[in-house]
Structures are given as structure tokens and as C-alpha cells.
Amino acid sequence: MDTLSTSALSMANWIASPNGDRAPTVSSPTKTPLHYLTGLYNYWQNISGYHTSRTSRRHRGEASQATDEICYLVILPDDVNLNILSYLDASSLCRLSQTCSHMHRITTDQLLWRQRLYHDMITFQTLDHLTHPSVYEEVESDLGYKEIYARCTTMQTMVRTDRPFTNGVSKMFRSLTKRFRSHLPRVVMFGSGLESLPLVRNMLWEDASPYRPVKLFPGKEGIGSGVCVRHRNYQDVNLITLYTSTRSERKSAASNGVQAVNKLLSVYGDDKELTPAVQELCATIDAYIFVVDSGKALTDGLESDNEMLSTMLQCASHDAPILVWACTLTKGQQALPAVEVANQLQLMQLTHLWKVQSIDIETFSGMNDSMEWLVKCCE
Structure with a gap:
């Protein structure tokens, strides 16, 4: 033998x-x-x-x-x-x-592939409304778990390669009309991760960032101002950042062991709703980027983030896509998996198009493709 x-x-x-x-x-x-x-x-x-x-x-x-x-x-x-x-x-x-x-x-075998799917999906770096396994289970799809695995992992294995002439030039010409059209995509960025991580600073000033600031634009009544950023593929986006409070207010509240007052919300007893100024702003927004600190969420969870996202979307247009950036400070940092971010934020219950992307703000991995997805949804 x-x-x-x-x-x-x-x-x-x-x-x-x-x-x-x-x-x-x-x-x-x-x-x-x-x-x-x-x-x-x-x-x-x-x-x-x-x-x-x-x-x-x-x-x-x-x-x-x-x-x-x-x-x-x-x-x-x-x-x-x-x-x-x-x-x-x-x-x-x-x-x-x-x-x-x-x-x-x-x-x-179905059970073999179901086990493999739920074992591997915690490693997914990106997930959306079409690649979450629950999508197929809730509609009782006729697809087997092997086919579901293949569909859910397609986005994980795709590597985008921009050839210098074919893809690069075509993207440049395709975006010329977008740059000069009267209405650029207006995107609101908000969330607890926006306030705990230096995301905006790194996006605008780090050399590794795929974005460059072009110009500032004003808002109304002290809200809605932002910066027009240019994507390295010639796409301009009007980016509006919404903070719940100023940095000094957050530091003062943290030193006193309390939570800073959220200026985006009006509180009526147990009910919370957006202030009139924020509601008026949401009527002009094309897409939303919700930023969470996935490293912190690994221990603290996303209960408060889920509440904030739900409140913001009450005034959002139903066709406005939602991009969730699950950010970490450094590459390799332990963090809440993208699929858990989607589950804790209850994204499967939304009627909006949505996508979760894991990003480390040191290398900006995943930011490029996810922003292209968001802009494409706005077209």
C-alpha cells in the first residue's frame, strides 16, 4: 500500500x-x-x-x-x-x-457550503444589499448554498485594474460631462467614527488619499457647508460633514464624564428628531456616508450608531444610497467585521441601496471602489 x-x-x-x-x-x-x-x-x-x-x-x-x-x-x-x-x-x-x-x-452538500459561507463571511471586507447571505434566505431562493457563496464572494475576489489607456482614458472622457454639469453629487458624511477618527483630515491632506480638495462651498444657517473634493478618476463630489458637536465641546464633556449634547437632534421627552435646519438640508442630499469606528465597536457595539442612522434616514430621500465606512485607525487593527456592522445597524431592513466597506484610514484601502459605487448610484 x-x-x-x-x-x-x-x-x-x-x-x-x-x-x-x-x-x-x-x-x-x-x-x-x-x-x-x-x-x-x-x-x-x-x-x-x-x-x-x-x-x-x-x-x-x-x-x-x-x-x-x-x-x-x-x-x-x-x-x-x-x-x-x-x-x-x-x-x-x-x-x-x-x-x-x-x-x-x-x-x-448544502450544509457543508452553508457552514463554509457563515464561516468565511466574517472575513468579507465589503457587503451590500445584494451580497448579504440573508437576502437569499429571506426570499427562500432556489439557489444552493454553493451558488449563494459564489455570489456573495464575487465582490471580495474582484480586483479592479485600471489599464493606462483603455480604462483610464475612457473614465476620463466619461467623467468630463459629470465635472461640468450643474449639479454635482451632494453627499453628507456623519457618524460617531467621523468624530473619533481623523478621517476627514487624512482624506484631504494625506498623500495616499484618493481625493483632493478643490473648493469650499457655503451652507445655510451655519449648516450644510462643505468642501468639493476631486476623485483621482476625475469625479467631483460636494462633501458635507455633520458633527454632533464641536471638538472643544466633546473634550469638555469627556473630561466631565458626560456625553456632549447632540446639536443635530431636537429632543422631546423620549422622542428625538432632526432639527429643522438638518431636515431642510436632507431634502437636498443625494447620498449618505455613515462613518463608524469599527475598532471601538468591537467592544462597545453600535446601538447608539443605529439610533443615529435611523433618525437621519427619516428625512432622507428613499432613493438616496447609504454607504457605511467601517473604519479603523491602522491596518491590521482588530475590528467588527463588515457583516456584523450590517447586522447591528439593521441595514437589511432599509429600503435604500446600501453598502458596508471596511477601511483603514492609514492606507485608504476600499475607499476608492466604495465611493465609485456611491457616485454611480447617484447617477
Whole structure:
């Protein structure tokens, strides 16, 4: 029996044991389960080659040699196979499904792909109203979980490459009319992350930022003023920032252990609504960017942010898209996953188009594509 077949059979015996603690009989008892999984995975990758070799030898009349190369993975019970396959990533499952009809059947199991989907979606850097798994479950879609996984992960695997002539020039000409049209997209940026992180400063002045300030424009009654920023792909956007209070007021409140008064809201007992000035502003807004500190939200949650977003959207146009930037201060900082941000903000209940994008304000990763999505929704 060859080494790979021996490793596979040993792994099968070890997994099939009642307590899962019996060491394989043909290997050292000091080996870890990961060692056997690795050996078994290498065996799977060679299944196709062994099958071809076995077939050719059978055609040459060497049936005795072919008998020694039986695929032991095929003879395992389905529940044991599914237990083993749950350790593989999506790409490995797809490759394994191409080896034979039996493995194709096993690797398309619905529960296997549902587990893989909910395991991997916490790593998604972006999520929107079309790629959240709940979209398909709530409408009882006829798609299997493998197909749902593929649709939900399409945005994660796409890499946008701008060729210097084809894409770059076409975008320049396509945006010329946008730059000179009478109405540029008016986008309001607000949220607790806007006040706790130096996002605006980095966007306007850092070299790595995809935006450059063009001009300032005034507001009305002390609200609604902002800056026109130019995207590196020649798109201009009127960006309006709304703060609940001034920086000095927030510092003073923090030193006294209280929360600063939110000047965007009018409070009537237990009811809260936007001030008339903010309501008038919202009537002129094309899109919204809601900024959350996803690093802080990992421990504190987003309950207050959800309340603020819901209040702001009461006066928003129903066709205004919502872009949520889940920001961290540095790359690699532990943060609330994008899917959890969407769930805690209850974005699935909105009638607006929405998108969540994880961003670290040090490198601005993800900001470019998400802003292009927002501008496109405004067209």
C-alpha cells in the first residue's frame, strides 16, 4: 500500500473512532490531527492522477497493481467525509469536486457550503444589499448554498485594474460631462467614527488619499457647508460633514464624564428628531456616508450608531444610497467585521441601496471602489 493511501486510511480510522482520540495505527502517536489532514489533503490532490494511472494500467492488463490503489476516501461514510471536508476552504472544495462523481456529490452538500459561507463571511471586507447571505434566505431562493457563496464572494475576489489607456482614458472622457454639469453629487458624511477618527483630515491632506480638495462651498444657517473634493478618476463630489458637536465641546464633556449634547437632534421627552435646519438640508442630499469606528465597536457595539442612522434616514430621500465606512485607525487593527456592522445597524431592513466597506484610514484601502459605487448610484 502506498504512503498516501496508508495516510488516508489511517486518518479515516482516527476520525471514525468513537472518541476521536485513537491514534492511527501506522503512524507515530505523537502526530497531530493537522498532520493527518495535511496528508489526506495531499492524497486528494493526487486522486485524479492515480485514477488516470490506474486506468492506463488496467488497459495494459495490470489489474493487480490497480487494485492496490483504491481511493479510500470514496469508501468512507458520507458523514465522515463531510467532517473531513469541513476543514477545507472553498477553493479546495471546488478542486476536489472535479476529481470524480462521488466527490462531486459530497462536496456540493448544502450544509457543508452553508457552514463554509457563515464561516468565511466574517472575513468579507465589503457587503451590500445584494451580497448579504440573508437576502437569499429571506426570499427562500432556489439557489444552493454553493451558488449563494459564489455570489456573495464575487465582490471580495474582484480586483479592479485600471489599464493606462483603455480604462483610464475612457473614465476620463466619461467623467468630463459629470465635472461640468450643474449639479454635482451632494453627499453628507456623519457618524460617531467621523468624530473619533481623523478621517476627514487624512482624506484631504494625506498623500495616499484618493481625493483632493478643490473648493469650499457655503451652507445655510451655519449648516450644510462643505468642501468639493476631486476623485483621482476625475469625479467631483460636494462633501458635507455633520458633527454632533464641536471638538472643544466633546473634550469638555469627556473630561466631565458626560456625553456632549447632540446639536443635530431636537429632543422631546423620549422622542428625538432632526432639527429643522438638518431636515431642510436632507431634502437636498443625494447620498449618505455613515462613518463608524469599527475598532471601538468591537467592544462597545453600535446601538447608539443605529439610533443615529435611523433618525437621519427619516428625512432622507428613499432613493438616496447609504454607504457605511467601517473604519479603523491602522491596518491590521482588530475590528467588527463588515457583516456584523450590517447586522447591528439593521441595514437589511432599509429600503435604500446600501453598502458596508471596511477601511483603514492609514492606507485608504476600499475607499476608492466604495465611493465609485456611491457616485454611480447617484447617477
